[in-house]
Amino acid sequence: MKMRPDIDRKVQETLESLDGIQRAEPQPFFYTRLTGRLQHNEKTVWETMGSFISRPVVVIAGLFVILLVNAFMVLRQDTTTSNLGFVADQTEQLVTDNEYVLATNSSFDYENIDRP
Amino acid sequence: MDERILVEQLKQGDESAFKTIVETWQNMVYNTALGIVQNAEDAEDIAQETFVQVYQSVGSFKGESKFSTWLYRITIAKALDHERRKKRKKRFGFVRSLFGEDSEVVVNPPDFNHPGVVLDKKEKAATLFKTIAELPENQRIAFTLHKVDGLSYQEVAEVMETTVSSVESLMHRAKTNLKKKLEDYYKGKE
Known part of the structure; x- marks a missing residue:
């Protein structure tokens, strides 16, 4: 029975052990060490560019743009091809029609067109 | 000096403003970090990381809260990150030791x-x-x-x-x- 109040007292004392605590301070010359670290951390233009390019958002956006350009080019090529196909069909038909014209139109025919 | 003026000067890249900021708040930042990580070397490291971040991202400080509040938030985030990294390292060291690989001996502080x-x-x-x-x-x-x-x-x-x-x-x-x-x-x- 004696144990319980003793434990309670220790618990209470422990909980109160931080009362009146003073603020801890870093070692002297903190600012000097900090500026050393800042200079060490300073990046060159290339490093900054590299870290910007390697950011996931930039990578994903870049891939999206490339895919978009690709899709646009493929669709554009398809339209051009189908237009060219139409022109090719017409040309082919013209050639075929000409092949089946039995009349031979030479300069002699035009010059003597009114003659019986 | 008024903290808003100091912050504005730092935003314009004033080195002396940065020095004043560090000297004014270094004890607060260090003490907070020390209370969380409970290790003097780690606390110094976190305090430095905090001020490096302040220097690099002071432009994002809008002044909606007190500067000290912003500093506390950065310090706590850095300290918690540091703890997570340390725990990960400890787990990784333990797994490596299971496979008989050389790794740092992890001792309880x-x-x-x-x-x-x-x-x-x-x-x-x-x-x-x-x-x-x-x-x-x-x-x-x-x-x-x-x-x-x-x-x-x-x-x-x-x-x-x-x-x-x-x-x-x-x-x-x-x-x-x-x-x-x-x-x-x-x-x-x-």
Whole structure:
């Protein structure tokens, strides 16, 4: 029975052990060490560019743009091809029609067109 | 000097403003980091990282909160990140040691003695810090900010971006948990 109040007292004392605590301070010359670290951390233009390019958002956006350009080019090529196909069909038909014209139109025919 | 003026000067790249900021708040930042990570070297490292971030991202500080509140937030985030990295490293070292690979020997840190605790309370404070480290993250931050950094509940609420009643609740749960853990600890010692 004696144990319980003793434990309670220790618990209470422990909980109160931080009362009146003073603020801890870093070692002297903190600012000097900090500026050393800042200079060490300073990046060159290339490093900054590299870290910007390697950011996931930039990578994903870049891939999206490339895919978009690709899709646009493929669709554009398809339209051009189908237009060219139409022109090719017409040309082919013209050639075929000409092949089946039995009349031979030479300069002699035009010059003597009114003659019986 | 007014903190708003200092911040504006720093935004314009004024080195002397940065020096003034560091000298004004270095103890606060270091003390907060020390309360969380409970290791002097790690706390120094976190304090430096905090000021490096302040230097690099002061442009994103809009002045919606006090500068010190912003500093507290960065310090806490850095300290928690540091702890997570350390835990990951510890787990990784353990897994590597299972496969017989050479890795750093991971030892449990010795009891932490905060330099600001009065001499006759050192032993009990070390026990308390050990027990605080076992608390859930939010309770630990609230308790440390209030008890070690001496912030009021209102200030703790601003730093943690929550309400005063939430801080009160966190503090109540933290004290209950600490009491229970300390009781178990002292019962085990008897």
